[in-house]
Amino acid sequence: MDFLSASQAELDGLVRKDTRSGFGQGLLEVGQANDKVVALCADLTGSLKMNAFKEAFPERFQQAGIAEANMIGVAAGMTIGGLIPFTGTFANFSTGRVYDQIRQSVAYSEKNVKICASHCGLTLGEDGATHQILEDVGMMKMLPNMTVIHTCDYEQTRNATHAIAEHHGPVYFRFGRPKVPVITSADEPFVIGKARRITTGSDVTLVTNGHIVWNSILAARQLASEGISVDLIDMHTIKPLDKKALLESVSRTGCVVSAEEHQRAGGLGESVAACLTQHMPAPQRLVAVNDSFGESGTPAQLLEKYGLGPSQIVTSCKEVISVKQGLLA
DSSP states (O other): OOTTTOOHHHHHTSOEEEHHHHHHHHHHHHHHHOTTEEEEESSOTTTTTOHHHHHHOGGGEEEOOSOHHHHHHHHHHHHHTTOEEEEEEEHHHHHGGGHHHIIIIIITTTOOOEEEEESOSGGGGGGOTTTOOSSHHHHHHTSTTOEEEEOOSHHHHHHHHHHHHHSOSOEEEEOOSSEEEOOSOTTOOOOTTOOEEEEOOSSEEEEEOTTHHHHHHHHHHHHHHTTOOEEEEEOOEEESOOHHHHHHHHHHHSOEEEEEEEESTTSHHHHHHHHHHHHOOOOEEEEEEOSOOOOSSOHHHHHHHTTOSHHHHHHHHHHHHHHHHHHHO
16 A cells, blocks of 8 residues: 555554564464474463463463563573564563573574564553553663564564564564554565664654554654655664664665654664664654653553644654754854
């Protein structure tokens, strides 16, 4: 679909699915394709949509209970025998509660563990700050050997599950709870470290991922209606960052906005800034949570309150274009 020219009716007609269900379906499929794939869950089988795998392969499913640290340690041990373990729990419990085990037993040891983290960011919604997490990308991308991925819809999450099963090495795989429009196709290959261009433009680069991809599309449509051309990039792999795609885009637009469901510190925007500082200094604006915990509310309410809505992305794009024009004057 051409998102800039599509009618509102076409956008409204898009199927909405949750990304965690894409993971659940992908896990079942990789389990069917490879009997080395095993799954472990910390008492959240339904929430992670791991039921289908559990029912199809009960002998390859381990219920760890509310013992996330043990789950990571067991998963690391399983890799020694050639198994490919996928662990599943909320993003908050997949990182902060088990960071030592991930660092020592998975990242440092380069174990082939896939850490699958659902209910990420603010869009967990009503469960509030104790279950939301906005620091996890920073925690994970700092670990040597760790690949970090954040997908935007059902099909991309399903395809990414296949990709990480084929990838040898530790992966942190971030996805979410709410239903979002499906904007990628079932047969679109997911390539780790390769960004997707959604729209082509020349005025501003907009780099995003996860649930904020949809808000970024809406922002690009609004900007297009005002004559502003957006080069919109879905940077689903945060580490390794697709520097080639980023630099090629910024070389044409001269400025960039990053938009993400994460803290400003440690997230995608920080990685973008580090790349530009080293290779191609350019004006940048970060659309992200500004040094704050979340709270209870609907996903839409929280994204708007914390500055991650389409209107805030539009404003940031206009601001950075203005800075660019001032530098060129």
